[in-house]
Amino acid sequence: MKTTHLRTRSLVAALFLFMLTSIGVQAQEAEDPLAQLHNFRVSNYTSLDAFYRFLGNGSTDILNQIVAGINSANDSMNLLAESTSGVLTNEQVESLNSEFDKFKSLMRNNITDVRNTGYPDLRLASDMANQALVMNDKAAEFYQVAQESSKANTSPRVEAARMGAVTIAQMMAKYSVRTNSSVAQTFQGTSKETPLDVQAKEFDQLLSTLTKGDSKGELKALLNDIASKWQFIRGSYINYNEDNVSFVIDRYSKRILEGLTTAIELLQQSD
Numbered sequence: 001m002k003t004t005h006l007r008t009r010s011l012v013a014a015l016f017l018f019m020l021t022s023i024g025v026q027a028q029e030a031e032d033p034l035a036q037l038h039n040f041r042v043s044n045y046t047s048l049d050a051f052y053r054f055l056g057n058g059s060t061d062i063l064n065q066i067v068a069g070i071n072s073a074n075d076s077m078n079l080l081a082e083s084t085s086g087v088l089t090n091e092q093v094e095s096l097n098s099e100f101d102k103f104k105s106l107m108r109n110n111i112t113d114v115r116n117t118g119y120p121d122l123r124l125a126s127d128m129a130n131q132a133l134v135m136n137d138k139a140a141e142f143y144q145v146a147q148e149s150s151k152a153n154t155s156p157r158v159e160a161a162r163m164g165a166v167t168i169a170q171m172m173a174k175y176s177v178r179t180n181s182s183v184a185q186t187f188q189g190t191s192k193e194t195p196l197d198v199q200a201k202e203f204d205q206l207l208s209t210l211t212k213g214d215s216k217g218e219l220k221a222l223l224n225d226i227a228s229k230w231q232f233i234r235g236s237y238i239n240y241n242e243d244n245v246s247f248v249i250d251r252y253s254k255r256i257l258e259g260l261t262t263a264i265e266l267l268q269q270s271d
Contacts, residue, residue: 033080033083033085033087033088033146033150034143034146034147034150034154036076036077036079036080036083037076037080037139037142037143037146038143038162038165038166039072039073039076040073040076040077040080040096040100040139041136041139041140041143041166041169042165042166042169042257043069043070043072043073043076044069044070044073044100044103044132044135044136045132045136045166045169045170045172045173046065046069046072046169046172046173046257047065047066047067047068047069047070047073047107048069048128048129048132048173049169049172049173049176049250050062050065050066050069051066051107051110051111051128052173052176052177052179052180053065053176053180053250054066054111054114054180055114055119055120055177055180056179056180057180058114058115058118063111066107066111070104070107073100074100074104077096077097077100080093080096081093081097085150086149087145087146087149087150088142088145088146088149092142092145095138096135096138096139096142099131099134099135099138100135102131102135103128103131103132103135106124106127106128106131107128109124110124110125110128129177132173133193136166136170155267156209157209157210157212157213157267158264158267158268160206160207160209160210161206161210161260161263161264161267162260162264163206164203164206164207164210164260165257165260165261165264167199167202167203167206168203168253168256168257168260169257170199171196171199171200171203171237171253172250172253172254172257174193174196174199174240175196175236175237175240175246175249175250175253176246176250178240179246180246196237196238196240197237197238197239197240199237200234200237200238201238203230204234207226207227207230210223210226210263211223211227218266219263219266219267219270222259222262222263222266223259223263225255225259226256226259226260226263229252229255229256229259230252230256232252233248233249233252233253236249237249
């Protein structure tokens with residue numbers, strides 16, 4: 001048993017050493033700060049979703065998904081820090097990075113606990129959920145600041161797609177903790193967090209905005225596919241206390257998130 005614990009700690013330490021290293025960042029050009037802040041928010045919620053699934057499974061594959069999400073957020077954070085656009089001050093970037101460091105530390109500690117004991121420490125898990133919300137709120141605030149500073153006229157449909165992606169990523173994490181932990185109510189987030197059924201109705205409105213306007217070819221097919229998948233799982237998010245097939249909801253939610261990411265790219269190309 002002692003050997004197993006040593007191996008576990010080594011694995012987690014190695015993964016997080018890898019995670020904290022920016023992979024390929026030097027080869028990337030600093031992109032639109034709005035895009036980086038958006039990716040930062042989505043990536044952190046997908047890593048949180050993977051952590052909650054890790055509670056119910058504990059597989060190395062899901063652990064790697066947590067690492068991938070944090071890596072993606074880490075890359076966006078580095079690109080923000082290297083940006084010469086000036087839409088955010090060094091102090092603002094550093095304050096967001098500080099919140100991110102807290103989140104990464106809590107994630108590392110929570111994973112170590114689960115690997116060593118087989119179950120989460122409720123206080124640490126609650127702290128991590130709350131920190132994710134604090135970090136997301138700050139990133140959302142800076143997204144608005146960046147919009148105003150850059151005077152960027154992002155189209156309403158792109159904004160709806162981005163907000164929809166953040167919303168579905170948040171919903172995935174919330175649904176995942178309900179599915180994979182018997183103590184979900186204890187650490188799913190602070191009391192001010194929007195309930196799942198309310199978020200589902202907000203997503204309805206965002207999807208309605210996204211589907212308005214001229215859509216042809218690949219974009220039209222993609223939006224129809226997103227809408228179809230959403231209708232299939234919408235009821236599960238509205239009636240989240242009912243027994244549902246969680247892996248189907250997770251799979252369709254991920255497909256919707258992937259579709260929204262592609263839709264953003266297509267919409268930006270047509271601007």
